[in-house]
Structure formats: C-alpha cells, structure tokens
Amino acid sequence: MAIALEASGLGKRYGSTWAVRDLCISIPAGRVVALVGPNGAGKTTFLQLAIGLLTPDTGDPQVFGWSPRDNPTLVLARVGFLAQERPLYMGFTVAETLRMGRELNPKWDLALAEARMRRLEIPLNRRVGKLSGGQQAQVALALALGKRPELLLLDEPVANLDPLARRQFLAELMESVAAEGLTVVLSSHLIADLERLADHLVILAGGRLQVAGDLEPLLEDHRWLVGPTEEIGRVGGTVVQAGTGERQCRMLVRGPAVPRGWTAAPVTLEDLVLAYLGNPDVSALAQPEAVPA
Numbered sequence: 001m002a003i004a005l006e007a008s009g010l011g012k013r014y015g016s017t018w019a020v021r022d023l024c025i026s027i028p029a030g031r032v033v034a035l036v037g038p039n040g041a042g043k044t045t046f047l048q049l050a051i052g053l054l055t056p057d058t059g060d061p062q063v064f065g066w067s068p069r070d071n072p073t074l075v076l077a078r079v080g081f082l083a084q085e086r087p088l089y090m091g092f093t094v095a096e097t098l099r100m101g102r103e104l105n106p107k108w109d110l111a112l113a114e115a116r117m118r119r120l121e122i123p124l125n126r127r128v129g130k131l132s133g134g135q136q137a138q139v140a141l142a143l144a145l146g147k148r149p150e151l152l153l154l155d156e157p158v159a160n161l162d163p164l165a166r167r168q169f170l171a172e173l174m175e176s177v178a179a180e181g182l183t184v185v186l187s188s189h190l191i192a193d194l195e196r197l198a199d200h201l202v203i204l205a206g207g208r209l210q211v212a213g214d215l216e217p218l219l220e221d222h223r224w225l226v227g228p229t230e231e232i233g234r235v236g237g238t239v240v241q242a243g244t245g246e247r248q249c250r251m252l253v254r255g256p257a258v259p260r261g262w263t264a265a266p267v268t269l270e271d272l273v274l275a276y277l278g279n280p281d282v283s284a285l286a287q288p289e290a291v292p293a
Ligand code: ATP
Pocket: 014, 017, 018, 019, 020, 037, 038, 039, 040, 041, 042, 043, 044, 045, 046
C-alpha cells in the first residue's frame, strides 16, 4: 500500500515546550484523514512540518518517500497546503489570484480553477478583500487544488464559516477528492463534518499521537459497555472513559469481549473523539489487555 505521509520520532520544540513529540505515523495514500486534538495539541505544527514550513528537531517526515527538508521542490510539487489564516492578497482580484497560482506552479490548471469560480458564482473581477469569508475560503481552496496536488493539507479550513458556506466548501473538496483520488489531511474541531468526510482518524494530545487508524476498524474495536458497578473488575481491554454510579457504570472501552450480563452498544466518531480528548493519557495505540473470563 502506498504511503502518502510518514514519520518516525518526529519532534518540534519551542524552548522547553515540545509542540510535537516522538510522533510515529503512517498515512496511507488515498485516505481522507481527520486530524483532531484540543487547542495546542500540535496539529498546525505537524502540518507545517509535513510541508517543510518548519524544520524538525527530531525525526524527518517523508512525503511520498521524500523529505521536505532535503527535497523541497519534489515535495512542494506534490503537496497543497491551506493554512489556518488563508493567506490571500486582499488587493488582488480573483482572476489575478488564480494567475498568480499559474506563475508559481508548473502543473497549474487555470481553466479548471476559473471554471470552479464561475460554478460557485464568484466574480473573477472582484477583489479578494471584497468577498465573503466563504468565498475567500473557496478561492484559497482553488489555489491549493489548482496545482493538482497528490496530498492536500488543510488546517481548520472551515473555522469561522457559516453552515452553508461550510457545506459548500466541503462539497467542493469532496468532489475533487473523488475526481483526483488525492490524499487529504484535514484538521478541524467540527466532528459532524469530519464524520461525513473522513475514513481515517488521527488524534493528537499534548504533541503526542494518541489514536491513529482507519475509522471503520477503530469504531468496531470500541464499544460502550453498561453493567453493574460491583462487577467493574470484569471489564477488560483499555478503558477510555468511565462513568460510575452507585449501581451501574457506563464505560467506553477498546477491547474484544463483552462480560456476560453487560450490554454493549456501538460508538460514533463523536463518542470516540470526545472520550479520547477527555482522557489525554489514554492511548489507542497500545494493544488492549486480555479480557478476563
Ligand atoms: P489549535 O487547535 O489551537 O490551532 P494546534 O493543535 O494547531 O492548536 P499548535 O499551534 O501546533 O497546536 O501548537 C502546539 C504547541 O506549540 C502549543 O503549546 C503552542 O503554544 C506551541 N507553539 C506553536 N507555535 C509556536 C511558536 N511559534 N512559538 C512558541 N510556541 C509555539
């Protein structure tokens, strides 16, 4: 299986604070990855390391097998990056912005980018500074996609957009994913959006990797268990979250078996993400312990 982005022991430090620490990760090509974590978890730092905007203190990420530090030209030709603050020249018109894309990228498809703007009814002769936030986001996406990247890194691209603009942005993104088969890493706090789009999950906590894997097996591997509090010792696997009452307890666990007499229910992506975010010391990377008989 082709790997789009991988790293081993990747770290970036600011003074005595590790923004990303000892990160080992392998993202298969063709996935749409939800990159999740609380504020300050290291998501932006990870994405900037991946594109070579930051130099790591330990490790060296590989993008389709190339190091952004040693082979920046090869990496930049393959990767599109949409930064959190969407850097656009507010004084440029949309047409000038797209032409700038052509000057900067050898594989640039101007006709495709302009057609995209027309379809979204974004006037080519309007200054970017006069567009709505949603329209600016679409221009930034067109810039990132116009270079026909194989890997697209998006850092909270829909934060601050209203629900309709958000939906249009994500629909546009998914159309390109379907048409081009590109790999996407999308950082966002909006789990409902990620639930619709993503097929791979990465959770960072305190700069470290907490969870990584394809979504379907991860969801199948976790469950809600409800049973008598006095029997809590019978629950095996990794307990991600536990709510214990006097008589009954409810736990989100990663593990293979359900103790007799307990009820089990499937988890959603939202359950999973919230449970791990609320318990940053629990990792889904370790193998679950054996379940007692
Ligand atoms: P958010 O969800 O708020 O965007 P994040 O997960 O993207 O957060 P980062 O922006 O990568 O997190 O920050 C990770 C850590 O590194 C934080 O503790 C942050 O304060 C620190 N950090 C990031 N950039 C710098 C910098 N330029 N100088 C010093 N510390 C920094």
